[in-house]
Amino acid sequence: MAAAKKAVLGPLVGAVDQGTSSTRFLVFNSKTAELLSHHQVEIKQEFPREGWVEQDPKEILQSVYECIEKTCEKLGQLNIDISNIKAIGVSNQRETTVVWDKLTGEPLYNAVVWLDLRTQSTVENLSKKIPGNNNFVKSKTGLPLSTYFSAVKLRWLLDNVRTVKEAVEEDRALFGTIDAWLIWSLTGGTNRGVHCTDVTNASRTMLFNIHSLEWDKELCEFFEIPMKILPNVRSSSEIYGLMKAGVLEGVPISGCLGDQSAALVGQMCFQDGQAKNTYGTGCFLLCNTGHKCVFSEHGLLTTVAYKLGRDKPVYYALEGSVAIAGAVIRWLRDNLGIIKSSEEIEKLAKEVGTSYGCYFVPAFSGLYAPYWEPSARGIICGLTQFTNKCHIAFAALEAVCFQTREILDAMNRDCGIPLSHLQVDGGMTNNKILMQLQADILYIPVVKSSMPETTALGAAMAAGAAEGVDVWSLQPEDLSAVMMERFEPQINAEESEIRYSTWKKAVIKSMGWVTTQSSESGIP
Numbered sequence: 001m002a003a004a005k006k007a008v009l010g011p012l013v014g015a016v017d018q019g020t021s022s023t024r025f026l027v028f029n030s031k032t033a034e035l036l037s038h039h040q041v042e043i044k045q046e047f048p049r050e051g052w053v054e055q056d057p058k059e060i061l062q063s064v065y066e067c068i069e070k071t072c073e074k075l076g077q078l079n080i081d082i083s084n085i086k087a088i089g090v091s092n093q094r095e096t097t098v099v100w101d102k103l104t105g106e107p108l109y110n111a112v113v114w115l116d117l118r119t120q121s122t123v124e125n126l127s128k129k130i131p132g133n134n135n136f137v138k139s140k141t142g143l144p145l146s147t148y149f150s151a152v153k154l155r156w157l158l159d160n161v162r163t164v165k166e167a168v169e170e171d172r173a174l175f176g177t178i179d180a181w182l183i184w185s186l187t188g189g190t191n192r193g194v195h196c197t198d199v200t201n202a203s204r205t206m207l208f209n210i211h212s213l214e215w216d217k218e219l220c221e222f223f224e225i226p227m228k229i230l231p232n233v234r235s236s237s238e239i240y241g242l243m244k245a246g247v248l249e250g251v252p253i254s255g256c257l258g259d260q261s262a263a264l265v266g267q268m269c270f271q272d273g274q275a276k277n278t279y280g281t282g283c284f285l286l287c288n289t290g291h292k293c294v295f296s297e298h299g300l301l302t303t304v305a306y307k308l309g310r311d312k313p314v315y316y317a318l319e320g321s322v323a324i325a326g327a328v329i330r331w332l333r334d335n336l337g338i339i340k341s342s343e344e345i346e347k348l349a350k351e352v353g354t355s356y357g358c359y360f361v362p363a364f365s366g367l368y369a370p371y372w373e374p375s376a377r378g379i380i381c382g383l384t385q386f387t388n389k390c391h392i393a394f395a396a397l398e399a400v401c402f403q404t405r406e407i408l409d410a411m412n413r414d415c416g417i418p419l420s421h422l423q424v425d426g427g428m429t430n431n432k433i434l435m436q437l438q439a440d441i442l443y444i445p446v447v448k449s450s451m452p453e454t455t456a457l458g459a460a461m462a463a464g465a466a467e468g469v470d471v472w473s474l475q476p477e478d479l480s481a482v483m484m485e486r487f488e489p490q491i492n493a494e495e496s497e498i499r500y501s502t503w504k505k506a507v508i509k510s511m512g513w514v515t516t517q518s519s520e521s522g523i524p
Contacts, residue, residue: 009080011471012036013464014071014088014248015456016064018178019259020096020113020281021045021330023060025067026456027075027085030464030472033479035453036080039070046110051117051365054110057098060178061185065246072247085248086471089255089463091262091455092178093281094204097153099164099229100181102174105189108163111178112153115281115323115365119152120374122159126152129222140209140216142293142302144372147365148321150177151206151223158224173229177201179256180231186253187241194241197231199314200261203304208233210293210304213314236261237308237462239469255463259455260284261306264317265462266454267423268479275411275419277404278455279428281330282368283322285407287415294318298410299370308462308474318414320369320407324362324378325400326428331364332396338389346431348393355395357382359506362399367510370410377513381506397434401441402503408442421445421486425454439487443496446487 010031017024026038041063046054072082095114100107112118127145130137143149154175157164167173176184179201184193202208202215207225209216213233220227234240239254257265260278264286267276272290277283286305293302293316305317329342339345363376380392404422412418421444428434429448439446451457464472473479489496 009084011086011464012080012084013460013472014068014085014251015255015460015463016067016088016090016182017259017453017456017459018060018064018090018092018182020093020115021326023063023067024456025064025071026453026460027071028457028460030086030460033457035451037071037074037078038453038456039067039074041066045113049118053113053116055096055113057100057107057111057181060111061182064182064186068246068248082247085251087252087254087463087466087469088243088248089257089459089461090179090182090253091257091259091459092182092201094177094201094258094260095148095150095153096178097150097157097175098178098181099154099157099167099173099175101167101172103172103190105185108167108173109157109161112157114148115327116153117147117365117374119147119156122152122156123147123374126223137206137219137222140211140219141206142203142210142295143206144301146372147374148368149204149206151219151225154225155223168226168229171228174231175229176231177205179258183240183253183256186243186245188244191244195231196234196240198234198236198256199304199307200236200258201256202233204258210302210316235307235310235312237312237466238310239466252466252469253463254466254469255459255461257306257459257462260286260319261304261317262458262462263425263455264288264305264458265308266456266458267425267449269423270476273415273417276423276425276454279325279400279424279426279434281325281327283325283400283404283407285320285404285411286317287411289316289318292316294414296410296414298413299372300407300410300414301369306462308465309467318411320411322403322407323365323368325403327364328360328362328396328399329428331362332393338393345393345397346433348390349397349433352390352394354391355398356386356391357384358387358391358395359503360392360395360399361506361510362396363510367507369407371507371511373511375512375514376510379506379510381509397431397437398441398503400428400434401438402500404438405441405500419444421447424448425452427452435487436490439489440491440496441500443489443493445489448485448487450485
């Protein structure tokens with residue numbers, strides 16, 4: 001029986017999904033896109049000072065090996081032969097910055113996470129150097145100068161961490177976002193590991209020209225980053241190298257996409273104008289704009305969506321980025337202790353069914369799209385003696401929805417064609433109250449795929465479709481239909497508008513809290 005079962009499955013593809021709060025490894029059937037097994041490990045976030053967010057690159061790498069091993073054990077218990085795994089894709093939290101020693105393989109400092117704010121003074125100093133009439137940084141990269149992107153984090157490391165500066169001078173340093181650190185390590189590390197990234201991750205560094213699709217000399221000079229430490233830029237779907245250790249030794253790594261691009265692929269948004277919103281640590285709305293770069297008038301980013309093969313065309317996207325979504329739930333759990341697990345928030349919110357006039361703006365890392373206001377900080381307002389933890393829980397869920405509405409409004413204004421519905425994915429979409437609230441606040445249907453792991457699916461699709469692997473067809477007629485769940489708006493439009501305009505009042509109150517702090521410079 002077992003042998004028959006193995007024969008039926010056909011080729012499988014694995015995906016490493018390395019997010020801000022956890023690492024996962026998932027295995028899919030390349031013919032049906034069915035998820036067969038997975039394993040997940042939570043990742044520690046360190047906050048050494050106010051506004052600083054770090055992770056340990058070795059812990060991240062270790063978690064990848066652990067997830068691969070545990071998933072393969074689970075497949076064994078299901079009688080599935082792991083030799084059927086023909087390729088591995090990588091999807092990752094973007095912008096997070098790692099510098100390591102290529103001779104020892106050791107990180108030279110913790111990974112500086114995308115949410116980290118220590119570079120605010122670096123950003124202010126750099127912005128003085130950009131001519132007012134020629135924002136060449138924005139026109140080349142599609143990005144505003146912000147603490148969010150890798151170049152300023154790398155600049156900070158070179159200015160403040162002696163070991164990094166010395167390693168660069170002695171030609172021992174390599175830089176990469178998480179994908180590059182993982183691929184280099186998994187393909188051999190100090191023993192001829194492959195130092196590469198893909199176009200989607202490169203497009204988030206602020207050093208990459210999104211038109212010519214290469215590292216930009218002028219940008220590197222502006223940020224004073226030596227080009228020799230940068231990884232080679234490849235397409236999102238090609239064989240980069242082979243796994244050199246662990247249970248999947250010898251399997252090609254052949255897909256790489258930043259997590260939001262991976263979700264766009266996993267949601268099969270291959271047509272110009274198709275969009276998806278992913279609810280993870282942050283919230284990211286991406287709209288495929290086809291082969292053209294569309295520049296936003298309303299605070300959205302222009303970014304590379306994907307390039308699925310060396311000789312395939314590049315696709316671009318408009319992106320609305322919200323820093324804090326799922327992170328607000330983790331904060332209620334870890335910092336305030338009003339819930340013991342993230343799932344509990346739904347229960348609390350359900351008890352009251354309203355925030356009772358309480359509004360929560362979780363601007364823990366300033367405000368991202370559409371405001372790009374680094375001086376903002378989190379506030380909870382509209383409190384009365386009646387307010388309890390259930391109302392705050394409800395307000396936290398509403399905050400995720402209001403922030404999505406702001407970026408959706410910006411997207412509609414930029415594209416000129418309002419979205420008729422919103423495709424959603426990510427861990428938080430399991431929360432039914434959140435999904436219903438989202439439909440009510442947007443006043444359009446919210447459509448959720450029955451398989452929320454679209455980020456991993458996108459990475460697996462890219463890996464399986466790579467030339468030389470060829471086990472996953474991306475032809476429209478071969479893509480399997482996905483079961484969808486729909487949430488229709490249930491309140492009247494007027495009530496929706498009143499709540500939204502009150503939220504906007506709260507956002508204005510969150511701004512202008514912080515001036516550049518002395519705590520950003522130097523480390524002890």
